[in-house]
Structures are given as C-alpha cells and as structure tokens.
Amino acid sequence: MCPFTKQNLSEEEKRQISEYLLTQQKPNGNMRTGAVKDLAIKYCCTRNTIQRVWKVAKESKKQGKSLNVKSNRDKCGRQKLIPDLEKLKRTPCHKKQNIRAVAFVLQCSICAVQRLIKEKIIKPHNNSIKPSLTDHNKITRLHWCLQEIDANSIDESPCFEDMYNTIHIDEKWFYMTKGKQRYYLLAGEKRPYRHCKSKRFIAKVMFLAAVARPRFNDAGECTFDGKLGIFPFVKWVPAKRRSKNRPAGTPELKEINSVTKNAYKRMLIRQLIPAIQEKWPTDHEGPIFIQQDNATPHIQTDDADWLEAIKESNKDLRLVFQPPNIPDLNALDLGFFRAIQSLKDQTAPTTYQQLLGSVKDAFNLFCPIKGNRIFLSLQLVLIQIMKAKGSNDYQLVHIAKESLARQGILPTVLFPSPELVQEILDYLQAMEVQSW
Numbered sequence: 022m023c024p025f026t027k028q029n030l031s032e033e034e035k036r037q038i039s040e041y042l043l044t045q046q047k048p049n050g051n052m053r054t055g056a057v058k059d060l061a062i063k064y065c066c067t068r069n070t071i072q073r074v075w076k077v078a079k080e081s082k083k084q085g086k087s088l089n090v091k092s093n094r095d096k097c098g099r100q101k102l103i104p105d106l107e108k109l110k111r112t113p114c115h116k117k118q119n120i121r122a123v124a125f126v127l128q129c130s131i132c133a134v135q136r137l138i139k140e141k142i143i144k145p146h147n148n149s150i151k152p153s154l155t156d157h158n159k160i161t162r163l164h165w166c167l168q169e170i171d172a173n174s175i176d177e178s179p180c181f182e183d184m185y186n187t188i189h190i191d192e193k194w195f196y197m198t199k200g201k202q203r204y205y206l207l208a209g210e211k212r213p214y215r216h217c218k219s220k221r222f223i224a225k226v227m228f229l230a231a232v233a234r235p236r237f238n239d240a241g242e243c244t245f246d247g248k249l250g251i252f253p254f255v256k257w258v259p260a261k262r263r264s265k266n267r268p269a270g271t272p273e274l275k276e277i278n279s280v281t282k283n284a285y286k287r288m289l290i291r292q293l294i295p296a297i298q299e300k301w302p303t304d305h306e307g308p309i310f311i312q313q314d315n316a317t318p319h320i321q322t323d324d325a326d327w328l329e330a331i332k333e334s335n336k337d338l339r340l341v342f343q344p345p346n347i348p349d350l351n352a353l354d355l356g357f358f359r360a361i362q363s364l365k366d367q368t369a370p371t372t373y374q375q376l377l378g379s380v381k382d383a384f385n386l387f388c389p390i391k392g393n394r395i396f397l398s399l400q401l402v403l404i405q406i407m408k409a410k411g412s413n414d415y416q417l418v419h420i421a422k423e424s425l426a427r428q429g430i431l432p433t434v435l436f437p438s439p440e441l442v443q444e445i446l447d448y449l450q451a452m453e454v455q456s457w
Contacts, residue, residue, distance in 0.1 A: 029092070029094065030066060030070065032091065034064055035074050036088060036090045038060055038075075038078075039077070039078035039090065040088070041056075042060070042071075042074070042075050042078060043078060057071045057072065057075070074090075077089055077090075102133065104127040106127070106142070108126055109123065109126055109127060109143070112126045120134050120135065123143065151413045152346035152348075153346070154413060158344065158345060158411070159410065159412060160411060160449065160452055161344040161411075162344050162347060163406070163407065163410070163445055163449055165343070165344050165347075165350065166403045166406055166407050166445070167442070167445065167446070167449075169403055170182070175442060178439065179436060179437050179439055179442045180437075181403065181434045181436075181437070182434070183433055183434055184396050184399070184400075185233070185234050185305070186307055186309055187233065187234070187311075187312055188232070188233045188249060188311045188312065189231070189233070189312050189351050189352045189353050190229060190230065190293070190312065190353075191313070191314060191351055191353040192228065192229050192230075192254075192280065192316070193227070193228055194227050194228075195376065195380050196224070197223055197224040197370055198215065198223060198369070200220045202366075224276070224373065225276065226254065226373065226376055227276070227277065228251050228252060228253050228254070228380060229251070229252045229254070229285075229293075230251040230252075230358070230384070231249040231293055231296065232247050232248055232353060232357060233247040233249060234247055234352075234393060234396045235247040235389035237393070243390075245300075245301075245302050246389040246392070247389060247393075248384060248387065248389070249296045249297060249301075250293070250300075252292040253276075253380070254277040254284060255274055255275065255276055255277060255373065255377070256274075257273065257274060257275075258272070258273055258275050259272055274372075274374055274377075276373065281318055282317075282318045282319075282320060284318070285318040286320050286324065286326060289327065289330075290327065290330040293311075294331075294338070297309065297334070297336060297338070298334055298336065301336070308338075309336060309337060310339050311339065311340050312341050312342075313341075313342060314343055315342055315343070315345045319342075322340045327340070347413075349406075350399065350402065352392075352395050352396055355395050355399055356395045357392065360391065361380070361383045364382075364383035364386055364387065368382075390426070394426075394431075397420075397431075397432070400434065400435040401418055401420070401435065404437050404441070405417065407437065407441055408441065410448060
C-alpha cells in the first residue's frame with residue numbers, strides 16, 4: 022500500500038485514470054474487478070477518489086462528450102467580494118488620499134483595498150504641483166522643442182540633435198542630513214536617535230553642477246563621461262570667537278546662504294570655464310552651448326566680464342536660457358540630481374568639509390552610462406511636450422532603456438513622428454495668425 026495519499030490529482034493524472042478505466046470496462050458496463058484498487062495504489066489516493074473520476078468519465082462517454090478532467094478547486098472557499106469600482110472613479114481625489122479613505126468610499130474592508138492594490142487594479146499615485154504656464158510659455162516651449170530637432174532631417178524623417186554640444190548647469194542644495202530618513206532594521210535592532218535644535222538649522226551647501234552628454238566609441242568604451250564638475254558656494258572665514266576646538270581667528274569653512282549674481286559669475290569664470298578647458302573633448306568642433314534656467318542670479322549673455330573670460334579661454338562658449346517655468350528640460354532635474362542625492366545619502370557627514378567630500382564623491386561615482394540615458398529621457402520629454410501642445414500636463418513614457426542597452430540597440434537619438442512635427446508647425450502658425 023502507498024504510505025500516504027494525495028489530496029488532489031493533477032488534470033493529467035485524471036486523464037490517464039479515465040482512459041485506463043474506459044479500457045477496463047466490461048460489455049455490461051461494470052468495471053473489471055480490482056481495477057480501482059490497482060489505480061488507488063498506483064496514484065497514492067483513496068478508492069473514493071478513483072470512483073469519482075470514473076463517475077465523471079462514464080457520464081462524459083454516455084453524453085458523447087470529451088473527457089472532463091478539469092478541477093474545480095479554484096471555486097472552493099468564499100467568493101471574492103468585488104466592490105463597485107466606479108464609485109472610486111466618481112469620487113474626487115481629495116477624498117481618496119489613503120487606504121482607509123478608499124475603503125470608506127468603496128464600502129469594503131482595508132484588506133480588500135490592499136488586495137486590489139496588490140492585483141494592480143488600484144494603483145497609488147504621487148502628485149506634484151507643477152508651474153502654471155501661460156499661452157506664451159507654451160508657445161516658447163514648442164519653439165524650443167523644434168529647435169532641438171536636426172534641421173536637415175525635419176522635412177523627411179525628423180530626429181533630435183545628439184546634444185553633444187550642450188552643457189547643462191543648475192544649482193541644488195545638499196543637506197547634511199534629512200529631517201526624515203528611512204532605514205531598514207531587524208526586529209530587535211535599536212532605532213537610531215538623531216537630534217538637533219531645529220530642522221531649520223540643518224547645515225546645507227548650495228552646489229553648481231555642470232554636465233554634458235557622455236560620449237562612447239564604437240567599442241562601447243566611454244571617452245568622455247560628461248561630468249565637468251560640481252562646485253560648492255562656500256567661503257573661508259576666520260572664527261570670531263575661540264572655543265574648545267580652535268582659537269579665535271582660525272579659518273572656518275562656511276556656506277554662502279544667498280547666491281548673488283556676482284557669486285554666480287565668479288563660479289562660471291573661475292570654475293566652469295577652466296573645467297571646460299581641461300575636460301572638453303579636443304576633437305569637438307563648433308560652439309559649446311551652456312544651458313541655464315531663468316533664476317535671478319544668472320547672468321545675461323552680454324555680460325562684459327563673461328565675454329572677456331570667453332575671449333581668454335579660446336572657446337566658443339554661448340550662454341542660452343531655457344524657457345521659463347520649465348525645469349523638465351534640464352538633464353540635471355531629470356534624474357542626475359536625484360542619483361547624486363541617493364549616493365550622497367549613503368554617507369553620514371558631520372562637518373562642511375565632509376559634506377563637500379561626500380557630494381563630490383557621489384558626483385564622481387555616478388555612472389556615465391546612466392547619464393547617457395538621462396539625455397534620452399530628455400528627448401522623450403520633448404516629444405511629450407509636443408504631444409501636449411506645450412503644456413506640462415503629460416506623463417513621461419518609459420522605453421526600457423536598460424533592456425535596449427543590453428541588446429545593443431539603444432538609440433543615440435529619438436525620432437518624433439513626421440505627423441507630430443507637422444502638427445506642431447501648423448499649430449504655431451495658427452497661433453501666430455490669432456495673435457495678429
């Protein structure tokens with residue numbers, strides 16, 4: 022005898038049992054003696070199980086149907102209670118901001134809502150407030166998108182410029198620590214205790230980052246990582262009072278809380294231009310565009326000191342302003358800063374010098390392969406802006422860049438459809454006619 026019995030037979034086993042029993046059937050319809058017992062031993066199940074399979078097989082043969090070996094195990098247990106999901110769609114967003122509120126709207130349990138989230142019937146959504154755009158802002162955004170298309174390809178097969186001649190610069194605050202930090206601890210592990218007098222006094226430093234698109238040769242080797250530098254707005258000042266750590270007058274590193282136009286200009290002339298001279302590829306021909314946003318401290322393109330510094334550098338550097346209220350057209354805001362922040366958070370600086378070192382180390386550790394993908398994301402943003410007629414109400418499309426890179430088919434530039442480009446050209450022309 023079999024030492025154990027199966028609780029359930031597979032569909033294939035049921036089919037084999039049914040076919041065997043049909044061959045063992047006598048002309049009078051009865052079963053050969055001992056057949057049920059032999060099958061019960063062979064398949065390690067009870068005689069009642071074999072009898073149930075035989076009953077279904079005999080009924081199927083009598084009705085002239087094919088053998089029915091389908092299991093009804095999925096129908097066991099309590100039936101799922103599917104709530105009316107249309108209620109959730111009709112409910113305004115401010116009334117469904119958490120799982121408990123969603124459960125109240127659907128008149129179901131919290132566990133039922135969690136099950137719907139796990140089954141991806143309901144999905145959480147993080148919503149950020151975006152800048153308000155005027156009609157002029159939208160038209161400016163569309164003109165910017167068209168300028169990024171290669172002029173030689175716009176008539177037949179439009180494609181974007183490779184963006185190798187553009188440097189993206191932007192400022193960002195980096196904090197010594199976050200006010201709220203997530204850690205993963207064991208069940209009995211002691212929770213860290215962090216404290217300060219006030220969250221307003223958490224030390225921070227503003228940095229100016231400058232990146233360009235990385236370049237690779239035919240073998241896939243990086244010839245230029247695109248990282249020109251990340252420069253802190255700090256200064257050395259003598260200590261006004263003595264302390265137990267140092268006497269009065271000792272130079273101390275302090276942050277510059279308010280970045281003025283002169284401070285920004287000095288950073289461009291003393292840090293950015295020398296970095297371009299040192300790191301920019303020597304085989305590059307043509308102008309180098311430095312793209313900045315419209316922040317108040319940013320200098321104008323005709324600044325005398327800036328023009329003099331360009332002349333001395335022997336580089337054709339040109340400042341350009343991206344359209345106002347448009348942070349999504351800067352590569353730094355599309356993922357570069359977030360990656361640097363994540364790498365920096367893996368350290369725990371306690372002094373300004375340690376903070377500067379952590380940020381610079383994170384900047385240097387950033388992979389140029391990922392930097393190249395960010396510039397492809399920028400081209401995807403341009404396409405979405407054109408589809409939205411210049412609005413910022415769009416959702417970024419994902420094209421599985423990492424998978425394409427593994428297959429060796431990651432494109433250098435993207436191709437907006439000719440119909441979309443022509444639609445934008447007609448739209449801009451119609452808007453100009455209305456403005457007359």
